[in-house]
Each structure stands twice: as C-alpha cells, then as structure tokens.
Amino acid sequence: MRPPFDPALYLVTDTALAGPRGVPEVVRAAVAGGVTAVQVRDKTASRRELYALTLAVKEVLAGTGVVLFVNDAVDVALLADADGVHVGQDDLPAADVRTLVGPDRLLGLSAGSDDELAVALALPPGTVDVVGIGPVWSTPTKPDAGTGLGPGGVAALAAKAAAGGLQSVAIGGIDVERAPLVTGVDGICVVSAICAAPDPAAAARALRSAR
Amino acid sequence: MRPPFDPALYLVTDTALAGPRGVPEVVRAAVAGGVTAVQVRDKTASRRELYALTLAVKEVLAGTGVVLFVNDAVDVALLADADGVHVGQDDLPAADVRTLVGPDRLLGLSAGSDDELAVALALPPGTVDVVGIGPVWSTPTKPDAGTGLGPGGVAALAAKAAAGGLQSVAIGGIDVERAPLVTGVDGICVVSAICAAPDPAAAARALRSAR
Numbered sequence A, B: 001m002r003p004p005f006d007p008a009l010y011l012v013t014d015t016a017l018a019g020p021r022g023v024p025e026v027v028r029a030a031v032a033g034g035v036t037a038v039q040v041r042d043k044t045a046s047r048r049e050l051y052a053l054t055l056a057v058k059e060v061l062a063g064t065g066v067v068l069f070v071n072d073a074v075d076v077a078l079l080a081d082a083d084g085v086h087v088g089q090d091d092l093p094a095a096d097v098r099t100l101v102g103p104d105r106l107l108g109l110s111a112g113s114d115d116e117l118a119v120a121l122a123l124p125p126g127t128v129d130v131v132g133i134g135p136v137w138s139t140p141t142k143p144d145a146g147t148g149l150g151p152g153g154v155a156a157l158a159a160k161a162a163a164g165g166l167q168s169v170a171i172g173g174i175d176v177e178r179a180p181l182v183t184g185v186d187g188i189c190v191v192s193a194i195c196a197a198p199d200p201a202a203a204a205r206a207l208r209s210a211r
Helices: A015-021 A023-032 A047-061 A074-080 A094-101 A114-121 A150-163 A200-209 B015-021 B023-032 B047-061 B074-080 B094-101 B114-122 B150-163 B200-209
Strands: A009-012 A037-040 A067-071 A084-087 A106-111 A130-133 A167-170 A187-190 B009-012 B037-040 B067-071 B084-087 B106-111 B130-133 B167-170 B187-190
Touching: A009 A200, A015 A023, A023 A037, A023 A047, A023 A200, A037 A047, A047 A067, A047 A074, A067 A074, A067 A106, A074 A084, A074 A094, A074 B074, A074 B094, A084 A094, A094 A106, A094 B074, A106 A114, A114 A130, A114 A150, A130 A150, A150 A167, B009 B200, B015 B023, B023 B037, B023 B047, B023 B200, B037 B047, B047 B067, B047 B074, B067 B074, B067 B106, B074 B084, B074 B094, B084 B094, B094 B106, B106 B114, B114 B130, B114 B150, B130 B150, B150 B167
Parallel strands: A009 A037, A009 A187, A037 A067, A067 A084, A084 A106, A106 A130, A130 A167, A167 A187, B009 B037, B009 B187, B037 B067, B067 B084, B084 B106, B106 B130, B130 B167, B167 B187
Antiparallel strands: none
C-alpha cells in the first residue's frame, strides 16, 4: 500500500537556498507551518551526500505523516526507504522506476507540456501517482525549465491529469502572492518561497492560508 | 552466483573520447581486441541517457563473456541487469550498494590510498569484489584524481588487497608503453588508451600483449 499522500503544500528542498540553517532545519520549520509533502532535491550533491541528506530529512519527518520523496535518485530512495521518488522527463523512464521501487512507493513525474503529460497518461494505471506541472512562471531555481505555462496552462493540464486519474501539483515561481492564482491542481510545490524565507514556518503558514 | 570475472584488461568508457564512432562501437572493437571487462561511465549523461548507453553496450557484450559494470548509478545497473557496479568513495557506500544489488552482482570500489583501501578491507567478506587502485599516473580524463601513486604505490596497495581477498585493477594514465610497468594487480583499466585510439581493437591487442 502506498502511503497516504496529501499534496496540498509540497516543499522541494534547495540546499543553497537553505543556507547555513541547513535543509533539515528548514524542513522541520516548514512542516510545523503546514507543509504536507517534502521532496529532497540536490542536483549538485554526490550520491553519498544526497543519501545523508535524505536520511537527515527522513529523521525530521518521522512521525509527522508528511511523505518524503527523493528527486531522481532511485537508488537513494530505496536505500533511505523513502515514501516516493520524483523523476523528470530526462531521468529514468517512469515505468522502469516503478519496477525498481515496487508497488508501495509513490512516484511523481514532471510534465511541462501536453506531450509530456501524455507520457504519464499512457502508462499503466498505478505507475505514476502525481504529476508536477510547470513551470507556472519562469523561475530562477530552474532556469532551464522554460518561460512558464501560466495559471491557465497549468489548469488545463491539471484537468487532463485528473481525468486520467492522476493527482497534480503546480511548480515554478509560486509564492504567497501568486498562490491564489493557481487553480485546478491538488497542490502547489514551492522551493524558494520556503527555502529562502527568513521564517520558513511562517512562509508555509502563509502559503496554506493563501489557498 | 556472481558472474565469472577476468579483470585482465578492463575498459572504462568515455563518451567524449569515443567521439562520433560511439561508445558501443568502440566497445565492440575493444572486445574483439581482447578487453575482458567493460565499465560504462558517463558523468555528464542524464540518468536516462546513461541507461540507454548501458543497454546499447550490453547488447554488444551479449554472448561474449565480457562482464558489464555501470559506474556509480546503481539504479541503472539494476534496470539494465548489468553484471556489476563500480562506485567511488563519494558514491553510495559500498555496504549499501551491496544491499541494493544483492549477492549475484560484482561490486568494484575505487581506492586511491591506504585509508581508502582500508574501507574496502573492513567490509564483510563478499561485499566488494575488486578495488580500482589509482591513479597510477595523473590523467587528463580524471583531473581531480590526484598526482599518481606510481607503480610502486599501486603494487603495495594491490598486495594488501590480495591479502584481504580482493581482486585489484590499476587505473590512471596506463597506455601500451606504461602497461608493463604496472605489476602486482590482477588487471589494468584503461580509458583513453582505447577510447581515444584510432583503432580500438589494435589498441586492446597491444595492451594485452604488453603484459
């Protein structure tokens, strides 16, 4: 059985933005403020560093009911016994990732266009659980991700995802001001709006209230 | 049961050096020339590209008896059903990798010093199969790997590895002229001596004859 997953406010970690506080401390505060899911992402860390970071975040999340995803690194997710994995369209194919992680873990897949969403929808039911739709707006934390779908584009993709039985979260440039503009999805993903906030708990609370 | 593994001439692939011929074609020629083991390594490829490359090399190796290792990416090795994985000291810890790959795959670990070799030797028997000792000489394909142990340093580490029941290969700057200088190891690893050679089959034959 896959763990219960509430995507309402989904934090993707950024080690550089977390700064000297460290990612685990930012996660602890963010969860206190209402974050419902956490994805450990660090594209510059070695596999060993990412594993250590994932274990540290897992410890923070223990007993909170907040699910833990690992970005891209299926091996790290398996070793750390994370709740799920999130892959992009350049990472290992989702069907193969499902084979590796088995039936009891969550699998997220990025979808930034109709074509990419079609990849997710064409997979056997139960392969993918949630699609990350974005970027809503262009974002400095992922400069290669394009110019932004806008809230209308996101809502259109989210409707197709829902019709195909997939949960969806929007990602890319979402902050407390923009959060109310994002509709049609099951949740929002943020990176800098929490990781770069002086008070991550307050930022998470504000984001929850904004929707 | 782990596959039979002859480390005599161990090719580590380099996509850039292989050039327009492509890594699979270089591997095909190298195996015809006497390579006994192949490790797919591409630190710049996406996980998806590395997976595709590994499958392409696996197809070339089918039926040859030459074993296939994947560098670092345990998830790719599992998906591609490779014969083994090779990890460095910054990759996932060897004991954890052994857990992930199970008892029937080969596991290689880089060891560039007494301390790093001690890590391999301290693991339960059967965790690591082979240590990659190096660099023997400094090498342009791995500029961060230090100035070189020299043949004497390599032989000393290889003797300790053998005493601990581990096979060893030497890596770093080995070409046909230097190959005879490398002693005490069970085999030699090469990257550019084959991947950058105009005739990889001839290069492999020359390296086999040189030892």
